[in-house]
Amino acid sequence: MSSPSGPLILLIHPMKEAGLRLLREAGDVRMATGNDPGTIGREVRGAQAVIIRTGGKIDAAVLDAAGKGLKVVGRHGVGYDQIDVAAATSRGVQVVYTPGANTQSVAEHVFAMFIGLSKHFPRMTSELAKGNYDARTSLVGREVAGRTLGIIGFGRIGRRVAETARLGFGMSVLYNDIVPAPHDVEVRTGARRASFREVLEASEYVTMHVPLDPSTRGMIARDALALMRPDAILVNTSRGPVVDEAAVAEALDAGRLWGYGADVFAVEPPPQGHPLIGRPDVLLTPHSAAQTEEGLTNMAAMVARDVAAVLRGTPPESPVNDPFEVEHVRRSLGLPPLYEARR
Ligand SMILES: NC(=O)c1ccc[n+]([C@@H]2O[C@H](COP(=O)([O-])OP(=O)(O)OC[C@H]3O[C@@H](n4cnc5c(N)ncnc54)[C@H](O)[C@@H]3O)[C@@H](O)[C@H]2O)c1
Numbered sequence: 523m524s525s526p527s528g529p530l531i532l533l534i535h536p537m538k539e540a541g542l543r544l545l546r547e548a549g550d551v552r553m554a555t556g557n558d559p560g561t562i563g564r565e566v567r568g569a570q571a572v573i574i575r576t577g578g579k580i581d582a583a584v585l586d587a588a589g590k591g592l593k594v595v596g597r598h599g600v601g602y603d604q605i606d607v608a609a610a611t612s613r614g615v616q617v618v619y620t621p622g623a624n625t626q627s628v629a630e631h632v633f634a635m636f637i638g639l640s641k642h643f644p645r646m647t648s649e650l651a652k653g654n655y656d657a658r659t660s661l662v663g664r665e666v667a668g669r670t671l672g673i674i675g676f677g678r679i680g681r682r683v684a685e686t687a688r689l690g691f692g693m694s695v696l697y698n699d700i701v702p703a704p705h706d707v708e709v710r711t712g713a714r715r716a717s718f719r720e721v722l723e724a725s726e727y728v729t730m731h732v733p734l735d736p737s738t739r740g741m742i743a744r745d746a747l748a749l750m751r752p753d754a755i756l757v758n759t760s761r762g763p764v765v766d767e768a769a770v771a772e773a774l775d776a777g778r779l780w781g782y783g784a785d786v787f788a789v790e791p792p793p794q795g796h797p798l799i800g801r802p803d804v805l806l807t808p809h810s811a812a813q814t815e816e817g818l819t820n821m822a823a824m825v826a827r828d829v830a831a832v833l834r835g836t837p838p839e840s841p842v843n844d845p846f847e848v849e850h851v852r853r854s855l856g857l858p859p860l861y862e863a864r865r
């Protein structure tokens with residue numbers, strides 16, 4: 523896979539050539555044989571870099587198994603909830619990720635779900651498969667245009683969804699975020715900041731774009747769903763545990779929600795018999811919103827660029843933890859500097 527010299531770079535999952543090319547120039551690239559804790563723990567030994575995608579964890583045990591030579595953990599992706607960043611920082615390990623790499627891919631996925639649910643795609647498909655062509659007239663859909671959209675988490679993806687909603691569909695956009703967006707962003711997107719409650723009460727479409735952390739876990743549960751309009755469509759492309767899936771199934775059963783779209787699950791892959799799989803009012807994809815040619819190429823190139831940068835002693839462009847703090851910790855632990863010597 524690479525020249526068997528230079529620092530060991532362990533890939534937990536495959537990635538596009540756009541990234542592999544850069545990594546092969548930076549070291550000895552090896553592919554892990556699995557992403558379970560035992561395999562990662564064994565195969566990470568001696569690595570200076572490890573790169574992970576969805577599936578598997580980088581926790582304190584993995585960091586310790588790697589040993590003191592580990593310099594950088596790369597997240598091929600945006601959500602880094604499966605990496606124990608505090609544990610990495612306290613061991614002087616840099617963490618890097620790929621913000622923005624799949625923003626457009628995910629935003630397009632959200633509209634695919636809005637439109638697919640509004641026009642009853644899951645039900646239309648199953649009725650057609652049963653030979654019921656009358657579904658054409660018995661099931662009436664609705665247009666997305668002109669309706670009210672609520673965005674929870676108004677970062678890169680939330681803002682791209684807002685722009686598309688405004689320009690493509692003439693929607694009214696409300697957002698909820700712990701941080702107010704700059705005025706020019708609100709003007710560009712036409713979005714107005716509102717309380718969590720107001721967003722849920724007013725919106726016919728609600729889309730989740732928060733990271734998974736203690737403040738967002740279970741954010742949409744029974745109490746939040748009770749605030750929503752019965753004609754609302756809820757879409758979750760963020761992280762599964764942000765939404766209580768059993769509570770969504772209950773709301774759909776009770777006619778208190780029009781439809782649910784999700785790209786992510788509380789447990790991935792979702793177990794057989796999952797309450798949302800196979801429902802006619804639900805559209806599900808297997809964590810594939812970012813899996814486009816463009817998204818995959820961007821993620822691979824960005825994570826490889828930053829991992830290679832750290833290995834050659836240059837601060838990364840997209841760090842999760844602060845390079846200065848990492849350097850300070852390394853000094854206090856008596857580890858060789860990552861960047862200092864090169865400045
Ligand atoms: N399905 C996929 O393949 C896929 C792809 C990319 C990202 N994601 C997920 O989507 C998330 C968002 O991505 P992004 O690029 O927009 O990230 P981002 O960091 O640009 O935006 C996240 C926003 O959420 C806000 N936020 C954080 N906690 C909040 C809270 N408690 N209440 C309200 N707002 C809160 C932040 O202030 C920020 O503005 C990622 O963290 C990741 O988990 C999923």
Ligand SMILES: O=C(O)[C@H](O)COP(=O)(O)O
Pocket residue numbers: 574575576577598599600601602624812813821
């Ligand atoms: O957070 C992300 O960006 C997504 O989970 C996609 O990342 P992956 O395809 O690398 O898992």
